[in-house]
Amino acid sequence: MKTDPRELALLAAATAPRMDMYSGIHKALRALMADTLLALGRMDADDELELAQVTQRVIELVEFCAAHLKHENDFVHPAIEARAPGASGAIAHEHAQHLAHIAQIADAAAALRLQPAALRMSGATALYRQLALFIAENFLHMNVEETAHNAVLWAHYTDAELAALHDALVASIPPEEMMFVARWMIPFMCPCERAGVLLDIRGKAPAPAF
Numbered sequence: 001m002k003t004d005p006r007e008l009a010l011l012a013a014a015t016a017p018r019m020d021m022y023s024g025i026h027k028a029l030r031a032l033m034a035d036t037l038l039a040l041g042r043m044d045a046d047d048e049l050e051l052a053q054v055t056q057r058v059i060e061l062v063e064f065c066a067a068h069l070k071h072e073n074d075f076v077h078p079a080i081e082a083r084a085p086g087a088s089g090a091i092a093h094e095h096a097q098h099l100a101h102i103a104q105i106a107d108a109a110a111a112l113r114l115q116p117a118a119l120r121m122s123g124a125t126a127l128y129r130q131l132a133l134f135i136a137e138n139f140l141h142m143n144v145e146e147t148a149h150n151a152v153l154w155a156h157y158t159d160a161e162l163a164a165l166h167d168a169l170v171a172s173i174p175p176e177e178m179m180f181v182a183r184w185m186i187p188f189m190c191p192c193e194r195a196g197v198l199l200d201i202r203g204k205a206p207a208p209a210f
Contacts, residue, residue: 018154019162021076021169024193026142028185029068033135036061040128045120051113058109058131062102065138067177069095072145075169080149083156091149094141101134 036057043054073095077088108130112123153162173181186194 018150019159019166020146020150021153021162021166022142022146022150024185024189024197025068025181026146027188027193028181029065029142030139031188032061032064032184033138037128037131037135040124040131043124045112045124046117051120051124055109055113055127058127059106062105062109062134064177064180066099066102069098071169071172074172075165076149076153079157079165080152084152087152088149091141091145094137098134098138098141101137105130105134 039054039057044050073092077092080088105127108123108127112120112127115123157165170178186197189197
């Protein structure tokens with residue numbers, strides 16, 4: 001049996017995974033969201049230090065979510081709309097809703113620190129449930145992006161174009177935010193994903209930095 005190199009190349013191209021801009025950052029978000037929710041659920045609201053630390057984590061989480069939404073709004077959605085007008089509309093609407101929820105959660109976390117001791121337990125429970133619902137909505141939201149949005153991107157863009165778009169997005173992220181992303185993304189990737197990210201960093205960073 002002869003093997004045609006051209007057929008093998010076509011088969012490899014058909015089965016190779018496509019460029020997925022959502023996978024890594026969404027793993028980071030899921031890990032951060034889950035860990036923050038668990039910390040809030042087990043928090044001792046009568047412990048002043050723990051209360052301050054955990055509510056700060058909640059605020060950091062929602063602020064990071066707001067930054068993530070901005071990156072998608074600034075880079076990914078315009079790319080989708082450029083070649084598939086209207087395809088990002090539903091998710092863009094959800095982004096607007098999420099920003100309202102983010103502000104509400106940040107305000108609730110800050111207010112919890114100022115509540116009288118007798119009200120902190122009930123306030124912590126309310127914040128926990130509020131955050132849990134926000135996370136549940138985001139898990140559903142991210143699944144739509146990873147399926148429907150990726151399908152649109154893959155139908156209208158080459159992997160090289162998507163890689164260039166991803167590089168432009170990453171280049172816009174401040175160093176402090178990028179370090180925060182790395183903290184929650186790289187440890188929670190599977191080995192091949194982790195290796196891919198580190199190889200990409202090594203290829204672009206100065207030798208002393210890697």
